[in-house]
Amino acid sequence: MKYLTLFCFFATGYDFAAVLEWFAERVDRIILLFDAHKLDISDEFSEVIKALKNHEDKIRVVLNKADQIETQQLMRVYGALMWSLGKIINTPEVVRVYIGSFWSHPLLIPDNRKLFEAEEQDLFKDIQSLPRNAALRKLNDLIKRARLAKVHAYIISAIKKEMPNVFGKDNKKKELISNLAEIYIKIEKEQQISPGDFPSLKKMQEILMTQDFSKFQSIKPKLLDAVEDMLANDIAKLMVLVRKEESQMTNQIVKGGAFEGTMNGPFGHGYGEGAGEGIDDVEWVVGKDKPTYDEIFYTLSPVNGKITGASAKKEMVKSKLPNTVLGKIWKLADVDRDGFLDDEEFALANHLIKVKLEGHELPADLPSHLIPPSKRRGE
Numbered sequence: 298m299k300y301l302t303l304f305c306f307f308a309t310g311y312d313f314a315a316v317l318e319w320f321a322e323r324v325d326r327i328i329l330l331f332d333a334h335k336l337d338i339s340d341e342f343s344e345v346i347k348a349l350k351n352h353e354d355k356i357r358v359v360l361n362k363a364d365q366i367e368t369q370q371l372m373r374v375y376g377a378l379m380w381s382l383g384k385i386i387n388t389p390e391v392v393r394v395y396i397g398s399f400w401s402h403p404l405l406i407p408d409n410r411k412l413f414e415a416e417e418q419d420l421f422k423d424i425q426s427l428p429r430n431a432a433l434r435k436l437n438d439l440i441k442r443a444r445l446a447k448v449h450a451y452i453i454s455a456i457k458k459e460m461p462n463v464f465g466k467d468n469k470k471k472e473l474i475s476n477l478a479e480i481y482i483k484i485e486k487e488q489q490i491s492p493g494d495f496p497s498l499k500k501m502q503e504i505l506m507t508q509d510f511s512k513f514q515s516i517k518p519k520l521l522d523a524v525e526d527m528l529a530n531d532i533a534k535l536m537v538l539v540r541k542e543e544s545q546m547t548n549q550i551v552k553g554g555a556f557e558g559t560m561n562g563p564f565g566h567g568y569g570e571g572a573g574e575g576i577d578d579v580e581w582v583v584g585k586d587k588p589t590y591d592e593i594f595y596t597l598s599p600v601n602g603k604i605t606g607a608s609a610k611k612e613m614v615k616s617k618l619p620n621t622v623l624g625k626i627w628k629l630a631d632v633d634r635d636g637f638l639d640d641e642e643f644a645l646a647n648h649l650i651k652v653k654l655e656g657h658e659l660p661a662d663l664p665s666h667l668i669p670p671s672k673r674r675g676e
Contacts, residue, residue, distance in 0.1 A: 314348035321352045325427045325434060333362045333374050338381050346385050353388045357395065357423065364398035364405050364413065371396070371409065395420045403617035403654065414620040432539050440532060443524050444494045451484045452501070454516035466510070474505050582666045583641075583648040590644040603637035609646065616650045625659055626650060632663070632672045641669035 321327060327349060338346075349356060360378060363371055378394065386392050397413040397420075398404055404413070456473055460466065473480070481495055583590075597608045606627070613623050630638060630646035638646060645667060653659060660667070 314344055317345055318348045321349050321355070324355065325431050326357060326424065327352065327355045329356060329358045331358065331360050331378060333360055333366055333371070336374060336378050336381065338385065343385055353386055353392070356386065357393050357420070358382065359399065359420070360394055360396045361399050363396045363409070364407070367406060368408055393423075398619065401619060401622045401653070404619060405617075407614075407617045410614065410620070417620060436532065436535055436539060440528065443528055444490075445496060447521060447524055448484070448490060448494050448496065450516055450521065451488060451490075452480065453513045455480050455484060456505075456510060457513040457515055460510050460513070470505075470510050473510075474502050477502055477505070580666065581668070581670055583644050583669070586648065586651075587641070587644045590647045591640055593647070594640050594643045599640075603635075603639045604643065606636055606638075609638050609643065613646060613650065616654060618650065618653060622653060622659070623650075626653070629659065629663055629667075632669060639671075641671055645669060 329346070358378070360375065363374075366374060375394065375396065379391070382392055382394075395416045396409075397416045399417070404410060459469065459473055461469055478498055481492075481498065484490060485492060485495070593612060594604065597604045597612060609627070610623070613626070616623070618626075626646055626649045629649060630642045632642055632645075648667070649659060
């Protein structure tokens with residue numbers, strides 16, 4: 298899976314747009330990043346986006362730092378961005394724009410939390426789908442290249458027929474290059490080829506200027522028949538195999554507890570691997586603050602000593618931390634993976650929230666001093 302994120306920076310000394318086009322042909326997804334406070338599309342950035350022509354289906358747009366502006370202003374910003382992009386990206390479909398605050402700090406204005414959560418999940422799902430869609434995209438690229446090879450063969454053959462055997466080759470070469478558009482039209486009508494399958498007229502003219510027309514070959518019907526057979530039969534077989542592989546791919550789902558049979562916990566993230574191993578007889582650092590957290594815990598109406606994911610989420614979102622961070626905290630706190638939190642797990646979740654708000658990173662797995670006493674081995 299390959300994706301290209303475009304930041305608005307440029308370098309001198311080489312054709313940046315050409316380099317970008319080279320990358321665009323080889324990646325699966327192109328992400329354009331915009332700041333909610335800086336929507337201006339400079340002339341340079343505009344040229345870069347134009348260089349992505351013919352790859353519009355790969356483009357996604359991210360409007361970042363959307364939590365720093367009020368809802369009414371956000372609507373205006375979104376509209377202004379769509380208007381600006383519409384003048385540059387000429388496609389029948391509107392480009393997909395994901396709105397949110399894509400970092401791990403608390404949301405400054407949490408009013409649109411649900412919108413940001415939904416947009417974030419949509420973006421993650423889009424990226425997660427790339428491995429499945431990569432094979433199909435490569436197959437489509439193969440079809441495009443095969444059609445382009447056919448068209449090139451017809452163009453070269455047509456030029457070959459028009460070239461004189463002895464005299465006036467240079468003048469005829471210039472004439473054919475100048476009238477290349479007419480050759481395109483003639484081939485399009487005779488061979489019933491779509492105009493979209495032809496190479497860029499201007500680029501083709503530039504390339505032909507440096508070529509020796511005397512070395513051009515006439516059309517070879519057997520080779521064209523082989524290409525036609527590949528497009529008609531081999532591609533169809535490959536398409537069936539790709540679809541079959543997609544249908545066999547399964548995603549991991551949560552097992553047990555309140556989220557049985559679903560892919561997501563209360564914060565839209567699956568559960569991770571088990572908690573840390575090799576636990577020593579160490580002091581639980583959360584214990585000193587547990588009485589404070591217990592006061593909150595018992596206001597959430599626990600049943601059989603546990604609260605549901607929905608109740609826990611309602612309390613945890615008050616931290617204003619993004620959904621991705623709270624999802625990781627939930628994954629760490631729900632030690633027994635049952636989809637509920639007991640008083641120790643709830644205290645642990647609040648401790649991790651405090652750690653994050655103080656600017657520290659969350660651990661990948663629970664270290665010994667964070668594992669609740671009742672969850673340790675031998676308990």
